[in-house]
Amino acid sequence: MTEIQDLAEFVVAADSATMSEHAVKQLKIRVMDTIAVAIGALNAEPLVAIRELVDEQGGAEQATLIGGGRTTAEKAAFYNSALSRYLDFMDAYLAPKETNHPSDNMGAVLAAAELAGASGKTFLDAFAVAIQVHTRLSDVAPVRDRGFDHTTQGSYAAAAGVAKALGLTADQAAHAMAIAGTANNALRVTRTGDLSHWKGLAYAHVAQAATWAALLAQRGITGPAEVFEGNKGFKDSIAGDFQISWSAEDLEKVTETIIKKHNAEIHSQSALEAAQDMRAQHDFDPTAIASVKLKTFDVAWNIIGGGEEGDKRTIRTKEEADHSLPWMLACVLLDGELTPAQYSPERIVADDVQSLMTKVEIAEDPEFSAQFPQHMPAELTVTLQDGTVLNAEKRSYPGFHDDPMNWQDERAKFDALVSPFTTEDWRDHMVEVIYDLDNRPIADLTELLAQVNR
Numbered sequence: 001m002t003e004i005q006d007l008a009e010f011v012v013a014a015d016s017a018t019m020s021e022h023a024v025k026q027l028k029i030r031v032m033d034t035i036a037v038a039i040g041a042l043n044a045e046p047l048v049a050i051r052e053l054v055d056e057q058g059g060a061e062q063a064t065l066i067g068g069g070r071t072t073a074e075k076a077a078f079y080n081s082a083l084s085r086y087l088d089f090m091d092a093y094l095a096p097k098e099t100n101h102p103s104d105n106m107g108a109v110l111a112a113a114e115l116a117g118a119s120g121k122t123f124l125d126a127f128a129v130a131i132q133v134h135t136r137l138s139d140v141a142p143v144r145d146r147g148f149d150h151t152t153q154g155s156y157a158a159a160a161g162v163a164k165a166l167g168l169t170a171d172q173a174a175h176a177m178a179i180a181g182t183a184n185n186a187l188r189v190t191r192t193g194d195l196s197h198w199k200g201l202a203y204a205h206v207a208q209a210a211t212w213a214a215l216l217a218q219r220g221i222t223g224p225a226e227v228f229e230g231n232k233g234f235k236d237s238i239a240g241d242f243q244i245s246w247s248a249e250d251l252e253k254v255t256e257t258i259i260k261k262h263n264a265e266i267h268s269q270s271a272l273e274a275a276q277d278m279r280a281q282h283d284f285d286p287t288a289i290a291s292v293k294l295k296t297f298d299v300a301w302n303i304i305g306g307g308e309e310g311d312k313r314t315i316r317t318k319e320e321a322d323h324s325l326p327w328m329l330a331c332v333l334l335d336g337e338l339t340p341a342q343y344s345p346e347r348i349v350a351d352d353v354q355s356l357m358t359k360v361e362i363a364e365d366p367e368f369s370a371q372f373p374q375h376m377p378a379e380l381t382v383t384l385q386d387g388t389v390l391n392a393e394k395r396s397y398p399g400f401h402d403d404p405m406n407w408q409d410e411r412a413k414f415d416a417l418v419s420p421f422t423t424e425d426w427r428d429h430m431v432e433v434i435y436d437l438d439n440r441p442i443a444d445l446t447e448l449l450a451q452v453n454r
Contacts, residue, residue: 003228004181007133008174010246011160014132016125016438019251024438027128027254029410030091032434034103035066035449037090038083040340040417042067042454046197047079047086051454054079063111064446067421067454073111074211077162081107082204087340088322089417092266093135093257094373097142099266099299100150101203102257105130108158108207112165112214113442120437120445122165128251130161135253141239147188148238151206155184158210168218178223179213180206185238192309195319259399259410262338264328267300269399271325271378274392275332278382281390286334288384292360294329295379297372301364304328313357318343330356333382340417376400421453 001009016024041047054065054075063076066083070076084090084107091103106127113123134157143152159180163173190202217223228234235241262272271294278284294305301307304325312324321327321343330353332338347353368377375395382390399405405413415427422430426448433444 002225004178005174007246008170011173012170014129023252034084034106036414036417037087041083041086063114064450066449067452068450073115074208076111077108077211078204078208081207086200089263091257091259095138098138102131102134104203105158105161108211109161112162114446116166120440123442126161126164129164130157132253133157133160140242140244149186149188149190151186151202154206155180162214172217175223176214176217178227180210181227199319259405261399265304265323269397270376270394272332273397274378274380274394277392290385291383293381294362295365298364298369305362321348326357326360
């Protein structure tokens with residue numbers, strides 16, 4: 001048996017009924033969170049353009065588009081995944097040398113489940129499978145330091161979830177994952193230097209490709225059976241050697257994923273929490289700030305702080321702003337929050353936030369780096385013009401795995417994001433459907449998604 005066949009056996013056998021009650025609840029919370037951030041992005045300019053393209057191309061009415069309309073399963077996977085990723089307000093998983101966003105898989109899984117006429121439980125099975133595969137490959141086979149994007153492991157995860165949702169055999173699932181994994185080894189330049197729209201669309205491409213790969217495999221198309229261990233395969237060419245026994249896996253990794261409180265890149269969350277605490281101090285006056293100093297861990301410094309992935313002080317677009325720790329700190333110190341509203345073009349380039357950003361100094365602290373990913377330590381020091389020194393320190397934030405998001409707090413985030421596009425009755429009904437999804441057809445969910453106003 002090849003390694004992809006071993007993985008396929010896990011995919012086919014996986015059953016959310018074996019999950020702990022806590023894990024199932026957290027899985028449903030992630031369904032709610034992913035839907036919320038997707039709806040919240042409906043009027044974003046790049047997503048409007050993509051929706052126009054999908055509508056122009058048309059295609060078989062196989063799967064629902066959020067906001068109404070139907071198209072082919074792979075196009076729905078792309079569009080709905082692009083929506084859920086665009087705001088950069090979704091979940092994350094922190095492996096020692098890799099970070100990914102497991103909710104990126106939901107758009108593909110949802111399209112496949114609808115195409116198959118699946119139950120809500122099958123959808124949950126498939127989503128849990130995709131999360132497990134994505135997180136575990138990031139644990140054992142990180143690729144960021146080798147110049148590849150985290151969507152690389154995601155190609156296997158999305159294909160695994162789609163295969164599960166479609167009810168493929170183990171042989172078909174193996175071929176689906178082999179095709180998707182062989183064909184989608186993405187470059188990390190997606191997230192370095194001057195950031196483009198592709199930062200928020202790279203996983204949508206994987207969702208589309210994985211859906212198509214599974215549909216091909218369903219019709220007998222084969223992929224490289226030794227995609228992992230073979231000559232010039234994933235290990236040989238990209239990840240290096242790793243070992244994992246899929247027969248020993250469960251579906252509990254969802255409980256180790258985290259959800260964002262702030263609409264910002266995941267490694268910024270504790271620093272932004274410290275900035276909010278700073279504002280609450282009695283002597284704080286954002287207009288009187290002379291300097292801002294942040295000590296953080298190496299991954300935050302390298303990705304968003306100005307380290308190895310490039311300077312983060314030339315900020316003109318949403319994509320650049322939500323991956324710039326200096327800009328995000330300045331914005332929270334000024335506004336007290338970081339929500340989609342702060343990413344308006346006018347706010348991004350406003351004089352106050354651009355000026356304060358230049359006063360922010362960020363340094364990596366080796367002791368903090370040693371604590372990651374179990375903790376996300378951040379120490380913020382603000383000096384005011386009169387010499388007053390203020391300090392705030394955080395090791396995590398609400399939504400981290402040591403303080404997981406609960407149903408009530410997620411409902412508040414959900415309402416805040418989707419209210420401009422929905423009615424109160426719709427929101428109540430959607431939350432009810434998600435809570436009881438393992439006892440409903442997936443059509444109950446997709447029918448509501450079609451009713452959202454664009």
